[in-house]
Amino acid sequence: MTERTLYGYWRSSAAYRVRIALNLKKLDYQQVSVNLIKNGGEQHHAHYSALNPSELVPVLIDDNLKLTQSLSIIEYLDEQYPQCPLIPSETEAKYRVKALAQDIAIDIHPINNLRILQYLAGELELTDVKKADWYRHWIEVGFHSLEKKLAQSSGHYCEGDSLSLVDLCLVPQVYNANRFNVDMNAFPIIERINNTLTMHPAFIAAAPENQPDA
Numbered sequence: 088m089t090e091r092t093l094y095g096y097w098r099s100s101a102a103y104r105v106r107i108a109l110n111l112k113k114l115d116y117q118q119v120s121v122n123l124i125k126n127g128g129e130q131h132h133a134h135y136s137a138l139n140p141s142e143l144v145p146v147l148i149d150d151n152l153k154l155t156q157s158l159s160i161i162e163y164l165d166e167q168y169p170q171c172p173l174i175p176s177e178t179e180a181k182y183r184v185k186a187l188a189q190d191i192a193i194d195i196h197p198i199n200n201l202r203i204l205q206y207l208a209g210e211l212e213l214t215d216v217k218k219a220d221w222y223r224h225w226i227e228v229g230f231h232s233l234e235k236k237l238a239q240s241s242g243h244y245c246e247g248d249s250l251s252l253v254d255l256c257l258v259p260q261v262y263n264a265n266r267f268n269v270d271m272n273a274f275p276i277i278e279r280i281n282n283t284l285t286m287h288p289a290f291i292a293a294a295p296e297n298q299p300d301a
């Protein structure tokens with residue numbers, strides 16, 4: 088049997104995406120919690136830094152293969168374990184799904200990452216109020232364009248009526264938006280799809296509050 092270990096953190100959106108993928112594909116895995124807050128951030132400790140010099144979670148070990156970057160990890164899982172496909176095979180849909188996923192995971196998520204917020208609050212001395220404004224602003228900018236794109240692509244889910252990589256990126260990003268009180272009434276399509284997805288058992292099992300380190 089394949090030994091599979093996910094190094095993550097309950098509130099990490101990138102680890103959350105991978106947890107959903109593993110659950111949808113019904114793959115067993117054990118979790119190792121890397122506490123991003125305590126002890127100066129365990130992602131910076133030598134043993135984790137040796138595993139991933141980027142000092143970011145997640146890392147997935149699949150047998151002897153070490154994988155980083157959530158989008159790349161999910162693409163790997165989709166190729167290796169084709170049950171419940173997450174990236175369509177048809178060319179137009181495939182690249183639309185990848186682009187929408189990147190709209191979230193590359194254009195929205197990284198500028199609100201923990202280390203960015205720590206820099207804003209520390210070196211740049213932003214108050215908590217201003218830091219939260221920053222956070223909300225970049226989600227709202229990203230969600231406004233995403234909402235327009237989903238008006239074209241969505242059905243039941245982000246890409247028609249099939250679950251896809253975009254859905255795995257959407258739910259953790261909406262979780263973050265809610266944490267920072269983004270007014271989701273401005274984004275009815277995102278809100279509708281998120282409400283559908285968060286009732287799915289694979290998404291429920293992957294939710295931050297349901298992780299052992301929560």
Ligand SMILES: N[C@@H](CCC(=O)N[C@@H](CS)C(=O)NCC(=O)O)C(=O)O
Nearest residue numbers: 099100101143144145156157201202
């Ligand atoms: N592009 C990476 C992003 C990984 C990432 O930003 N992880 C965050 C948690 S969501 C992290 O480890 N942050 C630690 C820090 O900022 O120090 C991926 O998709 O895997």
